[in-house]
Amino acid sequence: MVTKTQRKSRYDSRGISGNPARQPTSTVQPAGFGDWVSAARLRTLPLAIAPVVIGTGASVLGAGPDKIGSGFFHWVIALACLAVAVLLQIGVNYANDYSDGVRGTDDFRVGPARLTGAGRAKPRTVLIVSLTFFLLAALVGLAIVIRTQQWWLLLVGLVCIVAAWFYTGGKRPYGYMGLGEVFVFVFFGLVATLGTTWVQALYLPQEAWAGAVAAGFFACAVLLANNLRDIDQDRVAGKRTLTVVIGRRATQVLFTVLIVLALAIAAFLALFYPIAWLAMFSLLAAGPAIAIVWTYRKPSELIIALSLTSVASLIYAGALFWAFWG
Secondary structure, three states: OOOHHHHHHHHHHHOOOOOHHHOOHHHOOOOOHHHHHHHOOHHHOHHHHHHHHHHHHHOOOOOOOOOOOOOOOOHHHHHHHHHHHHHHHHHHHHHHHHHHHHHOHHHHOOOOOOOOOOOOOOHHHHHHHHHHHHHHHHHHHHHHHHHHOOOOHHHHHHHHHHHHHOOOOOOOOHHHEOOHHHHHHHHHHHHHHHHHHHHHHOOOOHHHHHHHHHHHHHHHHHHHHHHHHOHHHHHHHOOEOHHHHHOHHHHHHHHHHHHHHHHHHHHHHHOOOHHHHHHHHHHHHHHHHHHHHHHOOOOOHHHHHHHHHHHHHHHHHHHHHHHHHO
């Protein structure tokens, strides 16, 4: 871990830090509405939407007479699941902004400036906004639990929020110990997809499990692209992401393997649901993302790869939804 004294020496050797938070406060402009929207990291929202789309599609498969609602799915519950996923994603993004900012990790950031690390907003304000989104997600989740009478899901929701906070928060954040991808796979893949299917059908067909794994692979790929962009800065800051641990080349290989495995799952599902072949159209976005990950020269180029991978996950999810409903 880099000490404050070591950080200070780096700032002194350069004369002044490239981080706006380290420059004279008179040069730092307060965050405007656009800055807050940017800090929500909208490019990551497809990762919250995709598992809900897949889970909703799978809810029509093999549902028994105890399923919720009178149709193939309960559209109110589906929208509620979408709201929970999106609110949690935004809450996590603001929580990361706060935690990385107060910890000093963003002092070495070369990507888009963060609210806390750049001094554009007070840490307390960013924290309150993050907790507000977590609270809204909890309230919508509570409504789902009341409607479905699946009270054990309250514990699942609590675990999701706690895991979201300790990704970069707390004294020993697991995102700093190379475990971020595990969290993303479990919660933005398995839990989000299977939870969506369960509250609508009270049943988990094999297709839901397959789609959940694929959604988790895409989410992990996005995180890898993000951490590959920040690999040098994270090393300096003492943030041991999986990318820092395994290195640049292994990260590029793992990113590619995850995309290929997700497509392999779609190919397998297409043996039973032919429309699932349309998931290969996700390569229109994932293909260029893979190319960028392998050939990038500037870390900022990986922001494009991150965005393309998010879009690919949404195309993929839409194809599986159509396939399951076809």
